[in-house]
Amino acid sequence: MNQPSALDFTRNEAWGRSRVEARFNPDNFASVNRLATELPLAHLDVAELFGRNAPLHVDLGCGDGSFLCEMARRFPKKNFLGIEWLTKRVEKVRRKAEKIENVRVLRAETLFAVRYLLPECSVAAFYLFFPDPWPKRRHQFRRIFNGDFLDAVAVALEKRGILRVATDQLDYFHQIERVSRAHLQFQVVPQSPDDFLFPVTKFERKFREQGAPIYRLTLRKISPVR
Numbered sequence: 001m002n003q004p005s006a007l008d009f010t011r012n013e014a015w016g017r018s019r020v021e022a023r024f025n026p027d028n029f030a031s032v033n034r035l036a037t038e039l040p041l042a043h044l045d046v047a048e049l050f051g052r053n054a055p056l057h058v059d060l061g062c063g064d065g066s067f068l069c070e071m072a073r074r075f076p077k078k079n080f081l082g083i084e085w086l087t088k089r090v091e092k093v094r095r096k097a098e099k100i101e102n103v104r105v106l107r108a109e110t111l112f113a114v115r116y117l118l119p120e121c122s123v124a125a126f127y128l129f130f131p132d133p134w135p136k137r138r139h140q141f142r143r144i145f146n147g148d149f150l151d152a153v154a155v156a157l158e159k160r161g162i163l164r165v166a167t168d169q170l171d172y173f174h175q176i177e178r179v180s181r182a183h184l185q186f187q188v189v190p191q192s193p194d195d196f197l198f199p200v201t202k203f204e205r206k207f208r209e210q211g212a213p214i215y216r217l218t219l220r221k222i223s224p225v226r
Helices: 032-036 046-050 066-074 087-096 110-117 137-142 147-156 170-182 202-209
Strands: 056-060 079-084 103-107 123-129 157-167 186-189 215-221
Touching: 046 079, 056 066, 056 110, 066 079, 066 087, 066 103, 079 087, 079 110, 087 103, 110 147, 123 147, 147 157, 147 170, 157 170, 170 186, 170 215
Parallel strands: 056 079, 056 123, 079 103, 123 157
Antiparallel strands: 157 215, 186 215
């Protein structure tokens, strides 16, 4: 009997170029993290996926794709990959990106994709903008930003690669700062005017209209001191 697969990669040529979608079947397995160590998963072939070699930028939890697609328009010489779990959001991204050559979208859980699907040292920059804050104390263990997440990001990032984070939740921001400063493979980059030149995400626009402050952090991958 063949071993069931957690991820079913399908390729769709409807745009005249490759698209990859990852589907996880929760009925097959109780734990994605436990399972992944047992299956012979292959990393994405990024050059094949985009049809070229170019710096890879990854939007984690890309939502409706507004930020992802605008970044791709501004920087056509870079490749942009959006990772999103919700099917309806993935479809929105696909529609928006139909005429943008340097965008791909992957339907997968964020940590799973970073840890098991992105090749080592393949990513120039990650964007984690407004991740689910899980504000109730009993739910905060579900927050994605923790040491395990940073470990996975560090493996996927190229030397001196960048992780940019934004949230409207001050307590979550304090957690992000604390975990980041304790990690030996990252240093906090001082804020600069360039931090505010990025396209505005749907969530950021909403929070701005509500008058909510936005907290940002930029991290650079470094070699740990031996």
